[in-house]
Structures are given as C-alpha cells and as structure tokens.
Amino acid sequence: MSSPILFGIAEVGYFMAMMVYIGYFIFKNEAVGVTATAVASAAFLSQSAALIFRWVESYGMGIGRAPLTNLYESLIFFVWCLMLGYLIIEFKYHNRTFGAFVTPLAGLALGFIDLTGISKEIEPLVPALQSNWLLAHVTMSFIAYAAFGLAFATGMLYLVLSTEKRNESSYIFWTVAGSVFFIVLAAMGADFLTFKAAGTSQQQFIKGYLFKATFRSDSGPTVWLSFAGALAIIIAAWRYGYVLKRMLMTFGLSLEFLEELNYKIIAVGFPIFTLGGLIFGAIWADQAWGVYWSWDPKETWSLISWLVYAFYLHARYLRGWRGNKIAVLSSIGFITVIFTYLGVNIFLSGLHSYGEA
C-alpha cells in the first residue's frame, strides 16, 4: 500500500460518511447511524496509515520530514484533526448529530485539495522552512483550527435549534452562513465535474478555474443562473430553515449542552492557538527572519482570529451575551480562521510561503 491509495480511500470514505450521516439525520435509523460511524472510523484509520506512510516515504526520498509543510499536507492534517476531534466527541457524548455538520467541513477541505490540483508531491523545503519551531507551529495551529471547526459546527447547531422566527437576526445569520457554505461546496463540485484536472498552481487555479463552472463562467446566462440559483438557495434556506429544527428536535440535544460543548472546545482550541499559532510562529519568525512580529497579512489575520475568540471568551462575562450571540461569535471566529488560512493566500500576499507556488 502506498500513501496516495490510502489517502484516496480516506477521501472517498469521508464523502460516503457525509452521505450516510446525512441519511441518518433524515431517517433516524440506528443501523444507518452505526454504518455512518463505521465508515467515518474506517476512513480515519486509512488516513492515519496514509500519513504515516507519507512520512516514511519522505525518508525514503532522502528528504525526511513530517508531512506538514505545504498547503496540501496541512489541509490533510486539518481534516485528520477534525475527524479525530469529532470521533472523540461522538464516542464521549454518544451523539451522532454533529456528524452531518462536521463531515461536510472535511469534505469541503478535501474537495478544495482535489479541485485546486494543489501539488501532492513530497517536495524539498526552502531553507527558511527547515525548522522545528515551524513544525510545532503548523501542527498546533491545525489542531486549534480543527477545534475551532468543531466549535463552528456546534455553534451552527445551537443556532438551528434556538431560532425559528424569520426576522430574528440569529436565524438570518445561520441560514445565510449555512447556505453560503453549501453554495461554495456545490460550486466547487460543479468546477470539479466540469474541469477535473485543474490548473497547476493555486494562484493559477484561483484565477483560472475556481467558480468557472458557475459564477465566473464565460457564458453570461450561466453566470446569471448561478447567482439566481444561489439567491434561491439562500431564500429557501431562510424560508424553510425551521424544518431543520423540527428534524433536529427529535435527537434530544439540549441547548445548554451545546453551549457548554461549544465553550469547552474553544477552551481547548484557544490556548493551543495562542501557544502554537501565535507564540511558536513568532519564535520561528524571529529565528528565520529576525523579527518576531512584522504585521504581515497572515500574522495579522491570525491575530484577528485570536481577538475574535478573546472577544467570545470575554463576552460570556457580560450580561445579555448568552446563547445566540455567543454561538454567532464562535461561527464568525471560524470564518476568520478560514480566511487566515486560505483567503490570505488567495487574496492578499505576504512573506509566508504557503500556497505561493
């Protein structure tokens, strides 16, 4: 077995798990639930083996380093952490409802990899990246990102369960944010089906293929149709979002439980992010470039995400900042994390090498 085959199995496995979890969510059949868990666990094991193989392979090639140094590897590791965290929660709390919310995140990340045709080669490193501080920085950042991803899932779930009036801002927030996620996933799926083998570099892909099958199509009517479709999805989600609530109610999740879980996950993610994401990152920058903080866009966006979570932690101490507002904050936090990670590479430029080639 080699790592690409095992990664392939894991990838297909996660997509299948996503389907089965959603099936479980709709039919509430215990056998379907057990299948979902089995598929997700098998895919996770396959991915774990693949990570180990890739590590060993890199030694075989004389490069010898943990599989954590480029965009491809870091996304894979993010998915791994996310699924690990999810499976721990599932086993600890005997609740599968999150599965239908977490597996799409895993799917989104994996889909992004395939779609963008990010280089999967084990590549040698430029000198600045050959550092153990960097390795610790990247590893811990992704563990924290995965925690924030899980908090996002619980936060969204909280909002689904706690709102139903269409003029309530929290209701509007979750229906719009949820449908934008869905739309992006679907548009990327359409790109994938249309173009399959995409560009060679990420930059090229972003300019060349992302949303080319839909929003950025060369044919005018397709563009119009895509925007109209997206708008229709958002309006439908807003109009019928409460149906999701009805479906969820039968799982017996309490709001207090979700709120506490949301806080607990962030309470794990925040210290890891502070130490690994900000402090280790600063130490690495200090050693490699001679400045521990240089306000480059990636650093600044990490700080912004960190401040959003600090905001979250402190807002809990203010009267009136309970429930919905807190859940919205944890979702915004994860949106800034996604931007820190991908948006900065795509839209802004900086010293950081990730995704530049």
Next chain:
Amino acid sequence: MADKNIIDKVWKFFTSVKLAVALFAVIALSSIIGTVVEQNSQPEKNIKLFTKMFGAAYAQTAYKTAASLGLTDMYHSWWFTGILICFAANLTICSIDKLPHIRRIVNEPVKPIETKDFDKYGIKKELAIDGNIETAKPAALEALKKPGMHPIEAAAGSPASKDIQLYAHSGRYSRYAVYVIHFSIIIILIGSVIGVTLGFSGYLTLPEGETSAVAYTQEGAEHSLGFSIRCDNFAVSFYGTSDMPKDYSSWLSVIENGKTVLKKTIGVNYPLKYKGYTFYQSGYGVVPKNNSKSLIILNITPKGGKSEQISLAVGETFKIPGANSSGKVIAFSPALAFDKNDRPYSYTENMNNPAIYVEFTAEDKVRHSGWIAKRYPQTWAMPDGSKVELVHNWGYQYTGLQVRKDPGVWVVYAGCIFITIGLYSAFFLSHKKIWVLLQPEKSKVIIKIAAFTNKNKTGYEGVINSVFNRLTHVTAQGQRR
C-alpha cells in the same frame, strides 16, 4: 475634589469588560485595513490597488487620504498606537481593580456549612451506605483523596448531633490564572516597546571579502555597530541539479581592534550573535560587475599527477603542472545554459550554474576550448586526460544579512512563557470546594454531598459521582461477604 471625580470616572471607564470587548472589535476591524492596503511600499502599488477599488478618477485622492490617515504605515500610526495604549490601560486597570476581590476569594478558608444548605449547591448528591460512622468516615476520606479533590481539612460538624462534616478545597490559586494572562500581555507589550525604542533593525549586504563597521536602517542611514564584520565566503547549495536552493551559508568573521574575535558559519535559521546584535542570513545576490577582487578557484589534477588548487581572475592564464599546456579563463557565466542553437547564455543573474570558458594552449596553438561548470563533473575532464574542477567563484556574490538588536525580545519571551502557564491554569484547573455530611441512621449512614467549582461543573460532577458510587459498591460488597 472635582479632580478626584474625573480620575474616578476615568478609572471606572477603564475597568469595564465592555470596553475590553469593544477594543477587541476595534483592533480586529482596523487591523484588516492594514492587510489590504500595502504597508511601507512604493506609492504606485497602492495607487494601483485604489484604481481597482475606486476607479482611476478617485485613485489619487484615495491614496492621499489614506496616506494622511497613516493607512500606508498603519500599525505605527498615532491612532493605532493610541488604541493599543487604551487597550493596555484597560487591561492593567481592570486587573488591578479586580485583584483585591480575587485575593479575598483565594484566601477565604472553607468552613462547614449548615445541614439545610446542602440542597442549595449546584452539585449535590445523596446516598446511603451500610455500616456506622466509624466505618463510613475513613471510607469517605479515602474517596475524597481520589484525584482532583485533595482534601486539606477534615473536621467534625456541630457537637450537638452525631453528624460529621468533612470538607475540602483545592485549586484556589488557579483563580489568579486569568490575571497571569492579562499581565503577561502587558509584559509582551512592554517588551515590544523596549524593542522599538532601544533596538535596531536594519540590513547589511556584504560582498565576499569585504568588511563593514556599519549596518543600514531601512531608510538607508548608517548605524555604527561598534565592531566590524567581514564576509569570508558565501555558498548556496541546491537540491540536486535543480535551481531550488537547499541551503545558503555565509562564513563571517567579527573583527574588533584589528583582531578577529569570532568566526562563524551562519545559515538560514542559524544566525550569528555578537554584543547584542544578531546577524541573520536573509538573502544573497550578485556583486555588480567589474569587481577587481573576484577570483575563480580551480582544482587542477594533471594526468597521473597530484591535484593542486589555484585561484585567478578572468582573463588570466594558468599552467597545468607537468604538462607544457596552459589554460586561459576567457569568460564567466553565473548560470550557464544553451539556447536552441547551442549558443551559451546566462539564464539568471544568480549563481545557479556557475561556469567558466577556458581556452587551452600548447606550443602557441589553441588546442581545445570549452565550458567548465561547477555543477556538472563531466565538464571537468579535459581531452588530454587532466581534470580541471571549478571549485568556487569567489567575490562574485554578496550575502544579505538582517541585522537586529532587540533588548526587549527576552521580555517578550518571558511574557510568552507566563501566558502559556496562565492559559493552561485558566482553562484546565479550577477552584473546587466540597462538603460531605455523614449522618448515622440505624444500620446505615446517609451521605450528603454539596460541591462547588468555578469551571467545568459537569466534569467535577462526574468525578464525584464515580468516586462516591464506588463507595456504596465497595461497602455493599463487604457486607455481603
């Protein structure tokens, strides 16, 4: 008196968590601007950006407005600094204001509680075990010692009844953790201010063989180091025959009062430190042409003879020892490649594939000529059986060094260590209190438990449940035997 009022008001203003939350939002939102507008770059870049955003008609005005608001060097602008000062004041004053209260909570001893109050706590439990108070007390004490509870006191309850009350608390110092976090942030801010005011940050480009007693600020002004630094050598290594650099290193010497006091080879991630200054390998490049000091270093092995190292400049001639032929270095290319018509050219200015063109003469006739490339050993073999290896080209490149002096960095690092400890304690430790009431009743003992924790209530509840459920289990089994 009016003065005092104002001070009180200002103090009060800065104690509020509302202000803290507002400042988080303001800092986060304003930081975004700085990631969109290019910082400290040439005006053209931002004008281009503004043209895209607002159209060509407004780009100039937009740029002028942005520049006057300090948006092009935003993180050092007066207003951003002002926000950070407010933030630091908020943090300090809020913490100072709350500390006495926290100290009181931490130092407050645990006391027995009234029997009727056992129902009032968030965590409560009641169970009955077989036996009498003499067997129940050690069992309950044992249970309390289980992980996470560490009873530090045990005493009898009210003398009138036969009831016994055991109580304990643990982790009370974890209450300070949040203040450790907050003060660490102040420490980090102080460290960065020390760095900005007393430190130096600049660069130095040093060709091989050159010495400098100064470094340059970003604006190009000279900054005297107090010692001299010389670049003895510089080398880049590549992955295989690709142009991807694997590592680059500079051989540096520190010279003080005419004497070499330190020699060190630096690489990326491996800087040289001397007298508070740190020299980082940050880049490299090619020295502008006509450097009289540049040398080609060759290793010559005549057929069947011993190898010998020589250095010479382009245009000079060398002899192959033992043979009566000589070679003349005609040309040098930093990155040799051949085009479609087999004509040589340099594909980059960097020393990716250095090569020399050599003409060999014997008995006044040109016998042979060709390119000798450093990267390709097959080009080193000469038709007459001798070997001419291009070892190095010296004096052609400069090393790019970042020069930094930051006396505040250790303060920043200390703050980072404290904040790590603080975060761990704040999120994973908690202040717990527990009271256990033992009430003998016929052949049983009723155990009532009340407990309190400032964090992770469900976790503590779980521990208490598992520990005391085991108690009923154990004694019940003991009875049966």
